[in-house]
Amino acid sequence: ELFGQEPKRRIFVPRFGDYQKVYDAIAKRLHEHDNYDDGSYGPVLLRLAWHASGTYDKLTNTGGSNGATMRFAPESDHGANAGLKAARDFLEPVKEAFPWITYSDLWILAGVCSIQEMQGPKIPYRAGRSDRDLSFCTPDGRLPDASKDGSHIRAIFGRMGFGDREMVALSGAHALGRCHTDRSGYHGPWTFSPTTLTNDYFKLLLDEKWAYKKWNGPKQFEDVKTKTLMMLPTDMELVKDKAFRKYTELYAKDNDAFFKDFSDAVVTLFELGVPFEQPEDLRYTFKSSFD
Numbered sequence: 001e002l003f004g005q006e007p008k009r010r011i012f013v014p015r016f017g018d019y020q021k022v023y024d025a026i027a028k029r030l031h032e033h034d035n036y037d038d039g040s041y042g043p044v045l046l047r048l049a050w051h052a053s054g055t056y057d058k059l060t061n062t063g064g065s066n067g068a069t070m071r072f073a074p075e076s077d078h079g080a081n082a083g084l085k086a087a088r089d090f091l092e093p094v095k096e097a098f099p100w101i102t103y104s105d106l107w108i109l110a111g112v113c114s115i116q117e118m119q120g121p122k123i124p125y126r127a128g129r130s131d132r133d134l135s136f137c138t139p140d141g142r143l144p145d146a147s148k149d150g151s152h153i154r155a156i157f158g159r160m161g162f163g164d165r166e167m168v169a170l171s172g173a174h175a176l177g178r179c180h181t182d183r184s185g186y187h188g189p190w191t192f193s194p195t196t197l198t199n200d201y202f203k204l205l206l207d208e209k210w211a212y213k214k215w216n217g218p219k220q221f222e223d224v225k226t227k228t229l230m231m232l233p234t235d236m237e238l239v240k241d242k243a244f245r246k247y248t249e250l251y252a253k254d255n256d257a258f259f260k261d262f263s264d265a266v267v268t269l270f271e272l273g274v275p276f277e278q279p280e281d282l283r284y285t286f287k288s289s290f291d
Ligand code: ZEM
Pocket: 043, 044, 046, 047, 050, 083, 144, 145, 146, 147, 153, 170, 171, 173, 174, 176, 177, 178, 179, 180, 181, 183, 184, 185, 186, 232, 234
């Protein structure tokens, strides 16, 4: 006798296993679509997760990965986000297969998946981001400008709440991927293995001789020996600035220390400004293709 009772609603509450399925679907797509750039969408997916998160401002508690507002102009048109449509489009079939996940949780899960599938450390993950409308788009200029110096790096990452050690650790992501002249204007990869996460970025910064690249493009550096690798002006600050250099030397010597600090800093980055219900001690650690 149901008369007078509320009808029973079936609401789907996703759990760890459901998010692992989404992880697996992204990983499968990553390994299947190996005809992009240097053989992987991993770097551009990580860049999407970073640019979604790196808009955070701790003083106003605005920006960050909650909202996925880069779906909309004006944020999608910000110069720093040029080229990230490739990453958003890559994830569209995954969103269609798992319509219950929000874009904001999906983009960050794709960042986690990319790091792990490019043989990086485990990145524990929390879900709970909600998608918000374009009124939550952040103003242009919150992401770092590669032509600037150490004080700019500290201003941008300090605004998110990071210290020097985390700034250097996070920069190790430039072991991955490349610059595209039709996106940022810069050109080339930072390392010889741009689809595998290693501490090579730090080793190359210290071990190679770097000189200005002679070209019509923006000011960037190339390695004197092979002229195939690049560094941005902001990358060079990690050896020029004494306080940054200490950590560059540490990570160049000790890949385990880099992986530990990189994982911790990325977890923090990906969670900036998100009002989670899932507690910190119950984060999900996904099984990767290599486990
Ligand atoms: Zn990047 N980054 N980044 N970065 N980045 C590029 C590419 C990639 C800076 C920057 O201006 C640029 C972090 C920090 C900083 C990645 C991850 C992370 C490019 C090239 C530029 C210009 C874009 C293009 O042309 O396609 C600056 C100034 C930074 C700090 C000072 C942090 C932190 C990252 C993650 C944790 C990744 C993975 C790429 C490669 C993208 C790709 O498509 O290959």
